[in-house]
Amino acid sequence: MGDRTAELVARNDATFREANEHIAERADAHGVDGLIPFICECAEESCKEIVRLTSAEYEHVRSDGAHFLNAHGHVAAAGPHAHVVEEHDRYTIVQKVGHAGEIVRELDPRDS
Numbered sequence: 001m002g003d004r005t006a007e008l009v010a011r012n013d014a015t016f017r018e019a020n021e022h023i024a025e026r027a028d029a030h031g032v033d034g035l036i037p038f039i040c041e042c043a044e045e046s047c048k049e050i051v052r053l054t055s056a057e058y059e060h061v062r063s064d065g066a067h068f069l070n071a072h073g074h075v076a077a078a079g080p081h082a083h084v085v086e087e088h089d090r091y092t093i094v095q096k097v098g099h100a101g102e103i104v105r106e107l108d109p110r111d112s
Helices: 003-029 055-061 072-082 100-109
Strands: 036-039 052-055 068-069 082-087 092-096
Touching: 003 055, 003 068, 003 072, 003 082, 003 100, 036 055, 036 072, 052 068, 052 082, 055 068, 068 082, 072 082, 072 092, 092 100
Parallel strands: none
Antiparallel strands: 036 052, 068 092, 082 092
16 A cells, blocks of 8 residues: 555544544533544544544543544554554554654644
8 A cells, every 4th residue: 555545544534533623622612521422533434433432531542643543443444554552442542654644643633
């Protein structure tokens, strides 16, 4: 998989991350406590998996611009452009690497 695939993986994941940023903002604005439904941020364009995290858990995922929230087993869609960094009961944290990692850091809305 070349740089074009890395770019597609990165941009798809960044799109899901942006949607989750809005979910987190709205949950915080409304004082939502407990588990919040987030969208899996995997590289599979058709994925509609919902992963429930607390606000603190999502902030932990977002503490690194190359980390993404995935449902269990969804890292495979990213091929060589990601690897698992943490496994939790309800979700997995993956890190984009190489060219995909560079792109997602550039696209991180918290880094602008």
